[in-house]
Amino acid sequence: MLSIQDLVKTFGDHRAIDGLNLELGAGLVGLVGHNGAGKTTLMQMLATLSRPSQGRILLDGQDIVARPELMRRRLGYLPQDFGVYPQLTAREFLQYFAALKGVRDGRRIQQLLELVNLHEQADRLAAGFSGGMRQRLGIAQALLNDPDVLIVDEPTAGLDPEERLRFRQLLSELGFSRLVIVSTHIVSDIENMATHLAILRRGRLLAFSSPEALMARAEGQVWTALLEPGHYEALRQQVHVLQAQRQGGLIQVRMAHTERPCAEAQAALPSLEEALMAQRYADTQGLGMAA
Numbered sequence: 001m002l003s004i005q006d007l008v009k010t011f012g013d014h015r016a017i018d019g020l021n022l023e024l025g026a027g028l029v030g031l032v033g034h035n036g037a038g039k040t041t042l043m044q045m046l047a048t049l050s051r052p053s054q055g056r057i058l059l060d061g062q063d064i065v066a067r068p069e070l071m072r073r074r075l076g077y078l079p080q081d082f083g084v085y086p087q088l089t090a091r092e093f094l095q096y097f098a099a100l101k102g103v104r105d106g107r108r109i110q111q112l113l114e115l116v117n118l119h120e121q122a123d124r125l126a127a128g129f130s131g132g133m134r135q136r137l138g139i140a141q142a143l144l145n146d147p148d149v150l151i152v153d154e155p156t157a158g159l160d161p162e163e164r165l166r167f168r169q170l171l172s173e174l175g176f177s178r179l180v181i182v183s184t185h186i187v188s189d190i191e192n193m194a195t196h197l198a199i200l201r202r203g204r205l206l207a208f209s210s211p212e213a214l215m216a217r218a219e220g221q222v223w224t225a226l227l228e229p230g231h232y233e234a235l236r237q238q239v240h241v242l243q244a245q246r247q248g249g250l251i252q253v254r255m256a257h258t259e260r261p262c263a264e265a266q267a268a269l270p271s272l273e274e275a276l277m278a279q280r281y282a283d284t285q286g287l288g289m290a291a
């Protein structure tokens with residue numbers, strides 16, 4: 001559906017996106033990377049809000065850099081800094097955007113209010129909404145034109161755990177029938193719902209893979225051990241420590257290393273977060289796991 005080819009975006013002499021290639025179909029893609037990895041820069045190019053310095057972006061074979069309207073018609077976008085108008089109710093807010101987007105089907109607003117579970121608050125002013133309710137209203141706005149591509153930048157920042165869960169569930173369902181791209185630096189936010197993860201680092205694609213495959217590849221690279229403090233101090237210079245906790249007089253450590261780091265170490269089942277850290281570590285050691 002979406003084909004990203006040799007994409008580059010430069011700001012001065014800084015390459016924020018540095019030769020990216022990706023083929024995306026329906027499903028939920030988690031765009032993962034540290035602050036500054038290039039996630040927002042990429043999403044803004046996909047959303048046709050900024051133009052690539054080099055490279056191509058094709059939607060079903062058609063160039064959306066040359067013809068951005070082809071994307072805009074089929075796109076829903078929820079930017080990181082999305083704001084609601086506090087003096088409008090949820091319904092009025094959607095009516096306003098429906099008018100702007102030329103969406104004439106009056107029933108669509110009620111359907112969306114129900115989809116994002118705001119129908120009971122539809123006539124309340126958005127000023128009194130929680131962060132999660134605002135985000136859900138933002139998603140409803142992005143879905144007005146029933147987009148084939150939904151792009152959501154850092155959706156769960158500032159949400160409480162329950163709101164996070166609900167929002168994740170909503171995005172997950174939306175990914176059944178369309179391409180949903182969700183950027184985050186909180187891996188646990190998307191680990192259970194992403195069909196694929198695209199991992200960015202310094203504007204480059206470090207890996208593109210299903211979460212399961214990523215975790216499978218990290219097996220045998222994450223270790224746990226209970227160590228004397230002196231032993232721990234020596235070992236931490238040679239491995240990548242994922243977590244260390246005092247336990248009585250000893251240190252319980254989880255670490256990434258490409259082989260068993262010491263006799264006491266036992267292989268551990270990695271979480272997705274650990275799998276990613278193990279991958280980054282392997283990469284710095286020149287042993288990057290190919291996607």
Ligand SMILES: Nc1ncnc2c1ncn2[C@@H]1O[C@H](COP(=O)(O)OP(=O)(O)OP(=O)(O)O)[C@@H](O)[C@H]1O
Nearest residue numbers: 011014016033034035036037038039040041042185
């Ligand atoms: N308009 C701009 N002018 C100059 N540099 C920019 C601009 N936008 C982004 N950058 C730089 O490009 C790099 C990528 O930034 P980007 O915002 O895409 O990262 P990100 O992965 O979205 O990070 P975050 O999680 O903090 O939003 C950063 O080094 C950033 O400073």
